[in-house]
Amino acid sequence: MNLFHLRTETLLLYVWVLARVSGLVVSMPVLSGKAVPVRIKALIAVALAFLIEPVVLGNVPLPRLFSAWLGSLVTEFFVGVALGFSAYLVFAAVSFAGELAGVQVGFGLVDVINPLGLAEVPLLGTFQNSVAFLVFLASGTHEALIWALGRSYAIVPPGQGQFRTLFYEGYLGVFAHFMVLGMTLAAPFLVGGIVLNLAMGFLSRMMPQMNLISVGFPVLVLGGLGLLILSLPFLGSVLEDSFFRMDETLGGILRLVGQHGG
Secondary structure (H helix, E strand, C coil): CHHHHHHHHHHHHHHHEEEEEEHHHHCCCCCCCCCCCCCHHHHHHHHHHHHHHHHHHCCCCCCCHHHHHHHHHHHHHHHHHHHHHHHHHHHHHHHHHHHHHHHHHHCCCEEECCCCCCCEEEHHHHHHHHHHHHHHHHHHHHHHHHHHHHHHHCCCCCCCCCHHHHHHHHHHHHHHHHHHHHHHHHHHHHHHHHHHHHHHHHHHHHHCCHHHHHHHHHHHHHHHHHHHHHHHHHHHHHHHHHHCHHHHHHHHHHHHHHHCCC
């Protein structure tokens, strides 16, 4: 009877852990994309939960009521989503910047398939997303997410997470930060596009006989390519800084989820 009880408790705890891990897997960059088959996502989630569960085993009491345990699964899932989506917001900021920049420098009409999400996105946004993906891997942020998931059980034990007002206020701050990041990445193209358009406007006034469409559009595209080349070091530096700060961001989110006041 004791052995049966122990096995049941271990199984319930494993499912508890699996809920949080699944939330991370379905929301983190790369793995959340449609290009990754559902079976692969499920296999990764099951394997990670299997590795993490022994660390949690014996340290957390299970709820006495099965209904309480079942309800806490939803909270556990969204704790994982909060972690994974925080990293995904960097890629959302890059896509936002690419869309703004593409419109300014003549790439707004060209859409390609994003290999990570299998969705049509502007050409410039796809290129910047590819750079962000390389920086994401090179900076070890994918490993930081797994470490944050493991540490999350010390900060927010299973069944102890609560999404209160402080969490939503804090997460709005995270959204605002990445919105600013997107504008920062798009700034060189926005300024450059305005300057190029003003120059084309002056030329059209000085030389009314010039065909502005046939001349201006290639100049705008070439100017955009020049800005892209010049901004690559800036793009890499900003993304690297954002990914290196991800550990701090994830820790702050976990502390907000673990706070029981507010």
